[in-house]
Amino acid sequence: MERIAEGEYAVMEVLWDEAPLTAADVAARVPEDRGWSLATVKTMLSRLLAKGVLSHEEDGRRYLYRPAIRREDYVAEESGRLIDRMFGGRVPALVAQLAARDKLTPADIAEIEKLLKELKS
Amino acid sequence: MERIAEGEYAVMEVLWDEAPLTAADVAARVPEDRGWSLATVKTMLSRLLAKGVLSHEEDGRRYLYRPAIRREDYVAEESGRLIDRMFGGRVPALVAQLAARDKLTPADIAEIEKLLKELKS
DNA sequence: AGGGATGAATTACACATGTAATCGACAGGG
DNA sequence: CCCTGTCGATTACATGTGTAATTCATCCCT
Numbered sequence: 001m002e003r004i005a006e007g008e009y010a011v012m013e014v015l016w017d018e019a020p021l022t023a024a025d026v027a028a029r030v031p032e033d034r035g036w037s038l039a040t041v042k043t044m045l046s047r048l049l050a051k052g053v054l055s056h057e058e059d060g061r062r063y064l065y066r067p068a069i070r071r072e073d074y075v076a077e078e079s080g081r082l083i084d085r086m087f088g089g090r091v092p093a094l095v096a097q098l099a100a101r102d103k104l105t106p107a108d109i110a111e112i113e114k115l116l117k118e119l120k121s
Numbered sequence: 122m123e124r125i126a127e128g129e130y131a132v133m134e135v136l137w138d139e140a141p142l143t144a145a146d147v148a149a150r151v152p153e154d155r156g157w158s159l160a161t162v163k164t165m166l167s168r169l170l171a172k173g174v175l176s177h178e179e180d181g182r183r184y185l186y187r188p189a190i191r192r193e194d195y196v197a198e199e200s201g202r203l204i205d206r207m208f209g210g211r212v213p214a215l216v217a218q219l220a221a222r223d224k225l226t227p228a229d230i231a232e233i234e235k236l237l238k239e240l241k242s
Numbered sequence: 243a244g245g246g247a248t249g250a251a252t253t254a255c256a257c258a259t260g261t262a263a264t265c266g267a268c269a270g271g272g
Numbered sequence: 273c274c275c276t277g278t279c280g281a282t283t284a285c286a287t288g289t290g291t292a293a294t295t296c297a298t299c300c301c302t
Contacts, residue, residue, distance in 0.1 A: 037263095072218070097197060
């Protein structure tokens with residue numbers, strides 16, 4: 001699966017949330033703080049099409065875009081990449097790191113423990 | 122903290138593992154499969170210096186390079202970035218994802234549970 | 243002392259990415 | 273039927289990145 005750049009990812013998020021959409025619709029839904037023009041969004045859409053992670057169907061003179069890959073799949077791949085690179089593929093090392101940095105609230109801990117307990121059953 | 126590119130990260134890894142080192146030493150320790158020439162490694166070193174994530178001291182005609190940032194800090198930042206982007210900042214969502222993908226071995230689960238238990242005490 | 247080896251610095255070049263502007267086609271309103 | 277707005281496609285351009293080669297100074301060996 002092709003790599004998706006940071007900015008492009010914002011576009012994917014929009015389409016994972018709702019699809020199909022026209023270019024204009026996507027632009028309208030991209031987070032404000034990006035400050036992107038419609039032209040920029042269109043560039044992103046073309047590049048994502050070229051990467052094969054979006055598909056489009058014609059709707060008259062416009063395109064309707066929709067994701068061609070599943071969010072879960074992409075997220076899984078990226079997470080795996082990070083865990084491999086930074087933690088030698090060891091998930092516990094990641095968790096230990098988060099713990100050491102106080103990234104885990106008591107609620108997080110409880111939730112994760114629950115998850116793991118269910119996994120074992 | 123400046124972003125470190127994927128290739129550059131490989132150089133940082135070498136220096137986090139052992140420092141200070143000369144450019145030639147770094148090149149010798151970079152993973153084989155990168156297939157980098159000495160010149161490439163030197164480019165990386167210059168860029169990392171420019172980014173302020175390495176420092177160097179002169180040793181006669183050569184430089185000795187050493188990390189200027191701590192590995193844990195960088196790793197923490199990158200992990201946080203990914204968790205924010207892909208899991209809305211929710212660590213349990215990441216763990217759930219890993220679980221759903223069978224990325225957690227029974228040993229991993231046990232280890233994480235142990236970690237969390239200690240956290241609570 | 244001269245010549246090759248070696249160091250860092252400078253330059254090179256293609257592809258990716260962020261961020262558009264412009265172009266040519268065409269649809270719809272007056 | 274013509275004008276204007278809108279569409280995707282093409283082009284633009286700066287910066288980052290991968291991957292070096294080249295240059296210029298200097299050290300060491302013979």
